[in-house]
Amino acid sequence: MLIEEHRSLKLFNTFGIDCKARYFVSITSVPQLKKVLSQEIHPSLLVLGAGSNVLLTGDVDALVVHIDLKGISIVSETDTAIRLQVMAGENWHEFVRYCIEKEYGGIENLSLIPGNVGTAPLQNIGAYGVELYDVFVSCATIEIETLKERTFDRSACEFEYRDSIFKNKAKGKYIITSVILELTKTNHKISASYGAIQEKLAENHIENPSINDISNVVIAIRRSKLPDPSQLGNCGSFFKNPVLDSEAFKRFRSKYPTAPFYEVSVTQFKIPAAWLIEKAGFKGQRYGDAGVHKMQALVLVNYGGATGGEIWELALRIQKKVKQDFGIYIEPEVSVI
Numbered sequence: 001m002l003i004e005e006h007r008s009l010k011l012f013n014t015f016g017i018d019c020k021a022r023y024f025v026s027i028t029s030v031p032q033l034k035k036v037l038s039q040e041i042h043p044s045l046l047v048l049g050a051g052s053n054v055l056l057t058g059d060v061d062a063l064v065v066h067i068d069l070k071g072i073s074i075v076s077e078t079d080t081a082i083r084l085q086v087m088a089g090e091n092w093h094e095f096v097r098y099c100i101e102k103e104y105g106g107i108e109n110l111s112l113i114p115g116n117v118g119t120a121p122l123q124n125i126g127a128y129g130v131e132l133y134d135v136f137v138s139c140a141t142i143e144i145e146t147l148k149e150r151t152f153d154r155s156a157c158e159f160e161y162r163d164s165i166f167k168n169k170a171k172g173k174y175i176i177t178s179v180i181l182e183l184t185k186t187n188h189k190i191s192a193s194y195g196a197i198q199e200k201l202a203e204n205h206i207e208n209p210s211i212n213d214i215s216n217v218v219i220a221i222r223r224s225k226l227p228d229p230s231q232l233g234n235c236g237s238f239f240k241n242p243v244l245d246s247e248a249f250k251r252f253r254s255k256y257p258t259a260p261f262y263e264v265s266v267t268q269f270k271i272p273a274a275w276l277i278e279k280a281g282f283k284g285q286r287y288g289d290a291g292v293h294k295m296q297a298l299v300l301v302n303y304g305g306a307t308g309g310e311i312w313e314l315a316l317r318i319q320k321k322v323k324q325d326f327g328i329y330i331e332p333e334v335s336v337i
Contacts, residue, residue: 001025001026001027001032001035001036002025002026003023003024003025003036003041003063004021004023004024004025005022005023005024006020006021006022007020007021007023007024007064008020009021009024009048009051009056009060009064012048012050012051012064012066013048013051013052013054013055013056013235014050014051014052014114014229014233014234014235014236015051015054015055015056015229015233015234015235015302015306015308015311016229016233016302016304017055017056017233017302017306017307017308017311019056019058019059019060019308020059020060021046021059021060021062021063021064022042022059022060022061022062022063022064023041023042023062023063023064024063024064024066025063025064025065025066026066026068027065027066027067027068027069028068028069028070028089029069030069030142030149030177033065033067033069033142033175033177034142034147036063036065037065037142037144037147038147041063042061042062042063044061044062044063045062045063045065045144045172046060046062046063046064046065046337047064047065047067047175048064048065048066048067049066049067049088049089049115049116049118049119050091050114050115050116050119051235052114052115052116052119052229052235052236053114053115053119053122053123053235053236053333053334053335054235054334054335054336054337055235055308055311055312055315055332055334055335055336055337056308056337057307057308057309057312057336057337058307058308058309060337065175067088067089067116067118067175067177068089069087069088069089069090069118069177069178070087070089070090071085071086071087071090072084072085072086072087072090072095072098073085075180077185078185079185079186080184080185080186080187081182081183081184081185082104082182082183082185083137083180083181083182083183084099084104084180084181084183085178085179085180086117086178086179086180086181087117087118087177087178088116088117088118088119088175088176088177088178088179089116089117089118090116090117091115091116091117092110092113092114092115092116092117092120092125093111093112093113093114095107095117096108096110096111096112096215097111097215099183100211100212100215103185103211104183104184104185105183105184105185105188105189105211106130106134106135106181106182106183106184106188106189107130107132107135107181107183108211108212108214108215108218109127109128109129109130109191109197109214109215109218110125110126110127110130110132110218111214111215111218111219111222112218112219112222112223112226113125113127113236114229114235114236117178117179118176118177118178118179119176120132120179121136121139121152121157121159121164121166121176121179122164122166122167122176123162123163123164123167123333124157124159124160124161124162124163124164125162126161126162127218128191128194128196128197128218128221129191129193129194130191131159132159132181133154133159135181135182135183136154136157136159136179136180136181137153137154137180137181137182138151138152138153138154138179138180139151139152139157139176139177139178139179139180140176140177140178140179140180141174141175141176141177142174142175142177143173143174144172144173144174144175145173149177150174152165152174161240161243161264161270162240162333188210188211190209190210190211190214191214192209192214196221197214197217197218197221200217200220200221201213201217204217224295225295225296226293226295226296226299227293227295227299227301232293232301232302232303233301233302233303233304233306234293234299234300234301234302235300235334236298236299237273237298237299237333238298238299238300238315238332238333238334239273239277239298239315239318239330239331239332239333240273240330240331240332240333241262241270241271241272241273242270242271242273242276242328242329242330242331243264243268243269243270243271244268244269244270244271244328245267245268246267246268246269249261249269249271251327252271252326252327252328256326259271259275260272260275271328273297273298273322273330274296274297274298275297276322276325276326276328276330277292277297277298277318277322277330278297279325279326280318280321280322280325280326281321282297282318282321283297286303287310287314288305288306288310289302289303289304289305289306289310290302290303290306290310290311290313290314291303291314292314292318300314300315312336315332315336318330
C-alpha cells in the first residue's frame with residue numbers, strides 16, 4: 001500500500017481534469033482500507049472509484065482513497081434466481097456483460113453506464129426503465145469515523161430517483177466496499193417499453209428480445225448519443241431530469257404543450273432536462289474547451305484543456321438560463337468538489 005503525494009488525478013476522473021491530490025492511495029482490500037483510515041494522514045478525505053460521477057474543480061487538499069476492490073462471488077442460488085456479491089472496484093459495464101454471458105437477467109438495461117459497482121448505490125443508477133433499486137439486496141460499508149462494518153439493506157438505503165441516503169444524511173460517513181444484487185436465471189423480465197429501445201429492436205427485426213439483445217440495443221443507443229470518456233472527457237448526464245408536482249406540471253404544459261414528459265406517478269411528472277437545455281440554446285455550444293455535446297444536451301464535455309472550474313461555470317450558466325426561461329431548477333447529478 002503506497003501513499004503518494006501530489007498525485008495527478010487526471011486518470012481517475014472521466015472528465016479528464018488534470019488536478020492533483022495532496023495524498024493518494026489505491027486500496028485493494030478491506031483491511032487495507034481500515035488501516036489507511038486509521039492513520040489520520042489528512043483531516044479531509046475524498047473517496048474515488050472510477051471518477052465517473054464527479055467534477056473536480058481544483059487541486060484536492062485531502063487524502064484521496066481510490067477504491068480498487070475486486071471480485072464477484074455467489075451468495076446464494078436457486079433454480080430461478082441468483083444473488084451475487086460484487087466488490088466495489090469492479091467496473092459496472094464489465095459486470096453487466098459478465099452477467100449476460102452467465103444468462104443472469106435484471107441489469108441489461110443498465111449497460112454502458114460509466115463507473116464502478118461501489119458508486120452505483122450512491123445515486124441509484126438507472127436507465128431505460130430500470131434502476132439499481134430493482135435488483136438491489138444490500139451493500140457492505142465501512143463507517144469512516146469508527147471503522148465499523150455495517151450492512152445497508154434496500155430499505156435502509158432510502159433510494160429515490162438518482163438519490164440515496166449516501167448522498168444525503170449519510171454523505172461522507174461510509175465507504176461502500178461491496179454490493180449484493182439478486183438477478184434472474186430464468187423467465188427474465190424484459191424491459192423494452194422505451195421508444196428508443198423499441199425502435200432499435202424493430203430495426204434489427206427482433207420481436208422476442210433476449211437480455212443480450214436488450215443490452216446490445218442499449219449499448220448502440222448510448223454510443224450513438226453519448227461520447228466515449230476515453231475520447232472526449234465527460235461524466236455522462238450532468239443534470240437530473242426535474243420532477244414537477246401536478247400544479248407546476250399543469251403550468252408548464254399550458255406554456256409548452258408539445259414538451260415531452262414522463263409520468264412518474266399520478267402527482268409527479270418528469271421533464272427531460274436535455275429538452276430544457278436544448279431549448280435554452282446550449283446544445284452543441286462550446287466555450288473554450290468546455291462545452292455541451294452536440295448529440296446530447298445533458299452531457300457537458302471537456303475538449304481537452306478545460307478546468308473543472310470552467311465546466312462548473314458552464315453548468316451554472318445553463319442552470320440560470322433554464323430557470324429564467326422555464327421556471328425550473330435543474331439539479332446536477334454529479335458531485336462537484
